[in-house]
Amino acid sequence: MALLSPSLTNLDLTNIPSLVELPSSFQNLNELEVLRITNCINLETLPTNINLESLYLLDLSGCSQLKIFPNISTTIQGLNLSETGIEEVPWWIENFSKLAYLTMCGCNKLQFVSAFKLKFLSKADFSDCRALSHARWDDSSSAMAMAGDYFILFPDKLLVPDEFRLFMDNCFPKVEFRFTNCPNLDQEALVQQQSIFFRSMVLSGEEVPSYFTHRTTEISLTNIPLLHTSISQQFFKFRACAVVSFDSIDGYNGVCIHVKCQFRGRFGNSIDSFGHQEHFSTTKKDSHLLIFECHILLPKDNAHIAQLNYDHVIMQIHLSKIWFYNRNDYTFKFKGWGIRLFEECSLPQNQLGKPHTLPRVCETDDDNMFDENEECGGTDVVTERSSKQMRVNIKQNRT
Template structure:
């Protein structure tokens, strides 16, 4: 079949063209996903008639040359069209490209997961080539002379695990901005005496034999050196334009074998540094005060430094937004190097107390401290921390005192007063904090559960719905009579408790969600339906036992379908909880509902909120409760 009148070929025709040499000069482009077709062989003269071919793409998602690919070159294929601008041949089956191939017009070359041992013989004129990607070519032993590819901007040799060195001809690539050699596990050295002034991003993660710090550009802005064996930092090196440095799991003993292991590194780095990520430095005992020399630093990760004990005091890096100190097990004191931090990851640290002055972190959104075995006391004023969304103290077995909303109180109000007049009332109806207290057995769980609208979501250890929840079932739905509703009611509010039994969960980022459906009915059969989604957890949390999940829910009754809603006098409501996730390892064993009878008017509850600034509640190990006076006390006792 001749396709002389077709400009672009579809999947059904491409194999016939390539196998039987039926393409003509009318063909401008070929794109084939070989995962969607059977094995085939490209005819030795397949491209002879396609003189005007501009792009040729044969792509796969297999990424494993050991499994083999579904296409092959017949011996004798020695011609590619001279006008090619894009050549992308995933799983290229030959060990070397024919020397007869010409690439004068080529702009982008991709040969991912190929069987190449070398790209080609000799030096090719590549005046227009801007991007080359040979990633995943595990047999590639050498990179060709690229001295005539003077317009190259991006080079990728990721996972070329047989590659030992980078050629010195790279010094002629005056426009190169990006070089990535991730997981080139045999790479030992980079060219010396080279300064690629255009190079901005260098990625050498996983180059486990690399021992010499790469000095191929002083203008780098983005540098990744994780999982390398670099032994020392050059004392005369200055990376004045560096913005991002990643050095996770760089475990060379020689590199960090000094009393102050970060001192020299701090002198190398640019004052414009924005992200610094380090890990596994056993000699690191304290963070030097020179950390304040990076006023633009916004993300600091220093993880798994098991001997880190102290942070500098009296400094305030105002730009710092995220601090990650996961697995710094000897760190006892809560770090105070910036009051502008919005995200703390302090998992598995030795911190003993979350102090009262954390309430000055007015931008705080997330506080993660699971597995902090020494944590005993927490003070969080959630009414001041208006941006706080997620708090995780799971597996903090020593936690005996949890105080929220002032230094001696747990909860001040059910509903915060909105500062922003433009905010929808429904957004102000609940505190938005989601808190995880699983395996915090030093706290009085019953006191936590009985608090009305303390959190948006609360997770605790447990295997059954507490008796506090009036309506309980093991079925997917509950029918509840409504005795205090009226057509003017704006909201329907209740607390739901779900007992979840978990086994091993696969690692992924899909959340487990519960769709809560409320079907309001009257005696005449009229109905009004409303739906909310509850996200219980992400499956990346792979170790979860049975626990209870509690959430406050508020359904706006007369915003949508207002005409219908206003006409109804609800007699009962059917609440349904279908799981939106098909995972046999997650089971809802039981669930229950507790209604709030005093939610008929949001305005009334806001009045209560404004009048009750002194309401207080504290949970201690003994389960003692200390409450303030006024309306809040009355409401807490309901």
């Protein structure tokens, strides 16, 4: 390999079958910002114990003989290890303190993914990892460790339990996970995990998992009884799953999902509240499970609302096609959706129901709960509207 200038900022090495290892002189490339070594099928090792202090993007995709997780910089923000021979994600990945995007698609020797402390992680993609059987982000220890940084910065600030939960919910990044086409993955165990770091997840599948206790395909409306305490909180929280398939694999397909709630009282009074919009995109044609957490912001004067005897909430899901630039010829099919309330949260004030509740699903004809003139947010998307609703009555077990 030719001598590399120490002032080099961008290096791209592609389709070089003779490349087996990188020279140790790589450690002198302290100005290097972007390093792409792709489809070098005989590359086996990278230099160790070096730290390229300016590197923010590392792409090693297609280096199928590379088995050791790269450790050449702790400043990386984007890391692509797709179609490599890497077998595990090591614990010391937490040293990559600025990592925001991790892509390990098609790593067929990867079997297990565990939680790691990455404060800025935004997206993690493990699609097409056919040997992957378990993924875990039981983040209680990670959360406490990360919260410790807050208390170091603000040692005089003591948070009571309610404040601590609000702090954890709003001050740490939410991660988008992808696990499509992982045939050995235990999806039921995956979706049951609770995490303050979870924002959304994409799985392969044709039906809403049984974890979502209230499921439907064509039912039109949901009616969920409210506890007095649930309406007095800042957020109404639940996890949702929509099953969507696309008809094209030529480029990106996408859907925007928006959940709306209408809180209704015994005397016909009502208040509307809206969840944030979730955008999902994929290049795959198969059916997808689009899972996300929804925090519906309640009006500020919650105590007054509780006094007005609001006793149930009606929920409505809206699905909108995302129109990409020069890409609007695809369609999607909505196959059903489901929800799970956060009644099993450890903090009583976050519970939307008591532990011993049984769901009963029934149909209703109340289809015009909201005005249908809204558009999917953002300056670069246009939408086509599709809505499905359901009703769920919750019946209390007697003990």
